Amino acid sequence: MTTTSPAPEPTASGTAVRRKEDARLLTGRGRYVSDLTLPRMRHVAFVRSPLAHAHITSVDVSEALETDGVSAVFTGDHPALASVSLRAQSGLPGYVETDQPPLARGKVRFAGEAVAAVVADDRYHAEDGAEGVDVEYEPLSPQVCAWASPEEITDPVHDEAPDNVLLSRTFRAGDVEAALAEAAVVVDREVTTNRHGGNPIECRAGVARYEIADRKLTFWSGTQVPYIVRTQLAGLLDLPEGNIRVIAPDVGGGFGVKAVLYPEDVALCLMAMAMPGVALKWVEDRVEHLLSATHAREHRYVLRAGFAADGELLAVKADAWCNAGAYSVYPWTAGIEPLMAGGLLTGPYKLAHYECTVRGVTTNTSPSGPYRGVARPSTVFAMEALMDSGARALEMDPIALRRRNLILPADIPYTMPSRLVDDSGAYEACLDQALETFGLEGWRAEQQRRRAGGGKPLGIGIGIYNELTGLGRAASAGPRMAFRTGHDACTVRINPDGAVTVFSGVTSQGQGLETTMAQVVADALGVTYDAVEVRIGDTDESLWGFGAFSSRQAVIGGGAAHLAGEHVRGKALALAAALKEAPVEDLDLRGGEVYMAGQAKSIISLAEVARVAYLQSDRLPEGFEPGLEGTKFYDPIRGAFAAGVQLGALEFDPATGEIGILSWVCVEDAGRIVHPVIVDGQIAGSIAQGIGGAMYEHLVYDEAGNLTTGTLLDYLMPTSGEIPELTIGHVSTPAANPTGVRGVGEGGTLAPNAVVAGAVADALGVEVDDLPVTPASVWTLLQGVTP
Amino acid sequence: MKCPPFDYHRATGVADAVATLDAAGDEGKILAGGQSLVPVLALRMARPAVLVDINHVPGLSSLEVRGDTLHLGALVRHLTLAEQDQHPLLAEAARWIGHTAIRSRGTVAGSLAHADPSAELPSVLLACDGAVQVAGPGATRRVGAADLFVGALQTDLGDAEMITEVELPVPDGWGFSEFARRHGDFAVVSAVATRFGDRIRVVIGGVAGVPHLVSPPDSTPDLLTVSGAVQDDRVAEIADAAARGVEPASDLHGSADHRRALTREVVRRAVAQLAGTPTSDRTPVPA
Numbered sequence A: 001m002t003t004t005s006p007a008p009e010p011t012a013s014g015t016a017v018r019r020k021e022d023a024r025l026l027t028g029r030g031r032y033v034s035d036l037t038l039p040r041m042r043h044v045a046f047v048r049s050p051l052a053h054a055h056i057t058s059v060d061v062s063e064a065l066e067t068d069g070v071s072a073v074f075t076g077d078h079p080a081l082a083s084v085s086l087r088a089q090s091g092l093p094g095y096v097e098t099d100q101p102p103l104a105r106g107k108v109r110f111a112g113e114a115v116a117a118v119v120a121d122d123r124y125h126a127e128d129g130a131e132g133v134d135v136e137y138e139p140l141s142p143q144v145c146a147w148a149s150p151e152e153i154t155d156p157v158h159d160e161a162p163d164n165v166l167l168s169r170t171f172r173a174g175d176v177e178a179a180l181a182e183a184a185v186v187v188d189r190e191v192t193t194n195r196h197g198g199n200p201i202e203c204r205a206g207v208a209r210y211e212i213a214d215r216k217l218t219f220w221s222g223t224q225v226p227y228i229v230r231t232q233l234a235g236l237l238d239l240p241e242g243n244i245r246v247i248a249p250d251v252g253g254g255f256g257v258k259a260v261l262y263p264e265d266v267a268l269c270l271m272a273m274a275m276p277g278v279a280l281k282w283v284e285d286r287v288e289h290l291l292s293a294t295h296a297r298e299h300r301y302v303l304r305a306g307f308a309a310d311g312e313l314l315a316v317k318a319d320a321w322c323n324a325g326a327y328s329v330y331p332w333t334a335g336i337e338p339l340m341a342g343g344l345l346t347g348p349y350k351l352a353h354y355e356c357t358v359r360g361v362t363t364n365t366s367p368s369g370p371y372r373g374v375a376r377p378s379t380v381f382a383m384e385a386l387m388d389s390g391a392r393a394l395e396m397d398p399i400a401l402r403r404r405n406l407i408l409p410a411d412i413p414y415t416m417p418s419r420l421v422d423d424s425g426a427y428e429a430c431l432d433q434a435l436e437t438f439g440l441e442g443w444r445a446e447q448q449r450r451r452a453g454g455g456k457p458l459g460i461g462i463g464i465y466n467e468l469t470g471l472g473r474a475a476s477a478g479p480r481m482a483f484r485t486g487h488d489a490c491t492v493r494i495n496p497d498g499a500v501t502v503f504s505g506v507t508s509q510g511q512g513l514e515t516t517m518a519q520v521v522a523d524a525l526g527v528t529y530d531a532v533e534v535r536i537g538d539t540d541e542s543l544w545g546f547g548a549f550s551s552r553q554a555v556i557g558g559g560a561a562h563l564a565g566e567h568v569r570g571k572a573l574a575l576a577a578a579l580k581e582a583p584v585e586d587l588d589l590r591g592g593e594v595y596m597a598g599q600a601k602s603i604i605s606l607a608e609v610a611r612v613a614y615l616q617s618d619r620l621p622e623g624f625e626p627g628l629e630g631t632k633f634y635d636p637i638r639g640a641f642a643a644g645v646q647l648g649a650l651e652f653d654p655a656t657g658e659i660g661i662l663s664w665v666c667v668e669d670a671g672r673i674v675h676p677v678i679v680d681g682q683i684a685g686s687i688a689q690g691i692g693g694a695m696y697e698h699l700v701y702d703e704a705g706n707l708t709t710g711t712l713l714d715y716l717m718p719t720s721g722e723i724p725e726l727t728i729g730h731v732s733t734p735a736a737n738p739t740g741v742r743g744v745g746e747g748g749t750l751a752p753n754a755v756v757a758g759a760v761a762d763a764l765g766v767e768v769d770d771l772p773v774t775p776a777s778v779w780t781l782l783q784g785v786t787p
Numbered sequence B: 001m002k003c004p005p006f007d008y009h010r011a012t013g014v015a016d017a018v019a020t021l022d023a024a025g026d027e028g029k030i031l032a033g034g035q036s037l038v039p040v041l042a043l044r045m046a047r048p049a050v051l052v053d054i055n056h057v058p059g060l061s062s063l064e065v066r067g068d069t070l071h072l073g074a075l076v077r078h079l080t081l082a083e084q085d086q087h088p089l090l091a092e093a094a095r096w097i098g099h100t101a102i103r104s105r106g107t108v109a110g111s112l113a114h115a116d117p118s119a120e121l122p123s124v125l126l127a128c129d130g131a132v133q134v135a136g137p138g139a140t141r142r143v144g145a146a147d148l149f150v151g152a153l154q155t156d157l158g159d160a161e162m163i164t165e166v167e168l169p170v171p172d173g174w175g176f177s178e179f180a181r182r183h184g185d186f187a188v189v190s191a192v193a194t195r196f197g198d199r200i201r202v203v204i205g206g207v208a209g210v211p212h213l214v215s216p217p218d219s220t221p222d223l224l225t226v227s228g229a230v231q232d233d234r235v236a237e238i239a240d241a242a243a244r245g246v247e248p249a250s251d252l253h254g255s256a257d258h259r260r261a262l263t264r265e266v267v268r269r270a271v272a273q274l275a276g277t278p279t280s281d282r283t284p285v286p287a
């Protein structure tokens, strides 16, 4: 008898296993919505409003209908669409509910709103037809600014909200006025952040097909949230939910832009129902995307903070305005940005006295929606601006001031003034590691050397942040909507050959969820990574998942995958025990083989167990059902906070304002890391998007409500040439969930605004109040300081 | 973003291209690299009835130095411009055009005919006092750089005229500087400085509808360098004068004042580079 057990199988989690999706995505064999070709498929182009705010007085489609290749034209008044409205709902007191028609009815509320849709043989003909649709407008006065004084509003965007305010909420803790009165210093800041958007490589895309015989609608959509889409469509289209199948095939980036159900999506489905048997395809182009996919981050903050003489942050008082655009984004509502802003403004800092009023204000601009990091790139900028002002007023080192106020491990769980419960406390650990990696002393010395020797001014910027990830039912994303996004489901099925198929509710837009889910299931179940295949994105295949947003899927979908894997492992071991007449508690499943404690040789393979379960019912022991699968839901109830710190050293050319990034360090707490390369990729990509927002990307409307940055010639996205070498470090404190992970999809976007603006202030001694920071803005700021 | 309908004609020769354009009246357009024209068509900002594709016309891809001048066929791609070594200024400027994918298709004549005021090649043509050979329905003609550019995206070329060759004198010294928002972007402001014998020319891009020529009045190169050392204050004077002489507009990427400051800096850099260029043996500069 041998007593040595075999070496434990290496776990799949924690290693950079080959990504499941790479063979497909890296060799040009991805299957995106735009690759889909169906028999009798036709193509759709939308006619979009050239005006920001106007009554529609007439729509003449006769010329369009005569255009070569055009088969149908729909307008907002078409019977198939006329009675349908998207209505983002929230139970928040005072929230003003408004309608969004699939195609404009009676009035247009932003330049780019879809007014009509042309169906044709191909997209070329559809665009020819769109030119032939003659819409007459009677202009109304447009409002593009979300913080205009009420007197300036002559024509409200929605009649229901005469002041354009769709939602307002005040967060309150302690006694702000009393605390300010006791403060040694009080600082004021007024900052604005720049409107920009997600801009995935693949723009929005959908194919809808309706089969009238069985009343079934199939909607292929580049969405991040297929199950939410199915539920919402069922209500809007008046179809049983089981008759709708939503398929998100490969999706080329989302970043939140595709977590929205758009009027164009609903119009496409309604038109498909009006044209049964004809598949309708709409693939958005970049011009449409910039004009009419959701924008984000156009905010204004008026801030006041009080500090004690030793640097303790005593009070924060804030007023915030978030430009919600023309419609309350469906289904998230106009509350998505303001509520996140008010809830997380104070970030990783301890604070007892807090008062913050946030507003979601509708304007004649494209609707705002979720975008990676929702609101927090703006709030971190605002909060860190206060910290820097506080440090200057107290003549204290800005990093020491921050350190003085950080939430520490001893404070955990820490109830923030907004009553969110922080479970992290890793901020100081991240800060220490980041400072060391960055080499703060060296950069400070270089800064002094340049000041003395006349080199380009150099500044150091910092952003410390917490990303609230994997929100459970108690901290659910979104403002008291009709659904709570705290849970996902996962089914683990052992096939008759012993291989494993996972049906997960998660979705992927390039972030490798097939890989991550396979790693988690392989370890929980006790099989090799290669034995696991993952199916995602099809509502007819997997049971349930809310989708990709709020950095939730590794935490929640991963939790469900882990539980389902464990559950099926238990089933398989029970069956193995019965078959082998062994005590189940002595059995272990590793690498697809069942071992008895203390024995090196497997007693039965999982494949054999599965064969019995599916094919050899004659061998099934008493009390066992055929089949070998299981489904589990997981809800973390609260969320997992992920700490992060970024530091940058930037130099500025006084002659041109040119900005050079010399060093960029990020240290984050992603909890237990499932796939190191995927995690670093998420962090690098989100920092790149953050730098884009801080320095390049800006959607600019003129006063008439025309988007002046309508192509990528004027809307500048950073390329690899603009993104510096990033140094990424980790502090891994496992979270209290089945896999110990913390969400990592968004955090990187949170700090670059603060880092870049802070570096300008540090280098040039001027406060940056408005973003983005560009050569022009740096140069202009410099004109004020150098005579 | 799909092109409106058009007829497509693949030209077999210069005469065929010109005849097809002539027959189309003002409804024809040459298709060269397509890197400017195709986006314009996709945005439906132009709707020519006939596209005349000149990519298969033989004999338009040559590149050779005759005398002091580089002669380029209309279809020489930006990538080739960047890789050749007969005209180092041209090579440097071409490297600033877009990205590899764009440079591998875009053509020298296409860029000149498109006449974007921020493009690199029109400035280089003017700074080198170059010219283009033009074929038309009548005779061929030669158009000098100063006459070619009429306004933003506007040239002296007629509807049925086609650039067949570009003549680019090789300068004795040069400098090039560009300020762009990102790698590969059109310039916000750029400057090209050249020296032919003892004449210096400075051309600024991005500050007017056409490349802006400044000729520093008394700027003989011997004043720029003394005993081989660049005279910074002399360079600064030229840069200051250049900045005073432009009337840039404000747009999304910079205010007029910022553009003026950029003008000063890119001119300074270009002229400093020119002054520092080792002088050729043909025109020795007195120490």
Ligand SMILES: Cc1cc2nc3c(=O)[nH]c(=O)nc-3n(C[C@H](O)[C@H](O)[C@H](O)COP(=O)(O)OP(=O)(O)OC[C@H]3O[C@@H](n4cnc5c(N)ncnc54)[C@H](O)[C@@H]3O)c2cc1C
Pocket: B029, B030, B031, B032, B033, B034, B035, B036, B037, B038, B039, B074, B096, B097, B098, B099, B102, B105, B106, B107, B108, B109, B110, B111, B113, B114, B116, B118, B119, B120, B121, B157, B161, B162, B163, B164, B184, B185, B186, B187
């Ligand atoms: C993303 C991007 C970035 C770019 N960045 C830059 C940049 O930084 N700097 C820069 O200078 N350019 C830039 N370009 C434009 C590029 O340089 C183009 O190649 C050039 O402007 C046009 O050349 P083409 O051969 O592509 O011409 P086409 O696009 O084919 O034609 C352009 C125009 O010239 C006319 N034309 C073409 N050939 C002739 C001819 N032989 N005779 C008469 N008329 C003719 C056409 O009819 C058309 O009106 C960029 C383009 C893109 C897409």
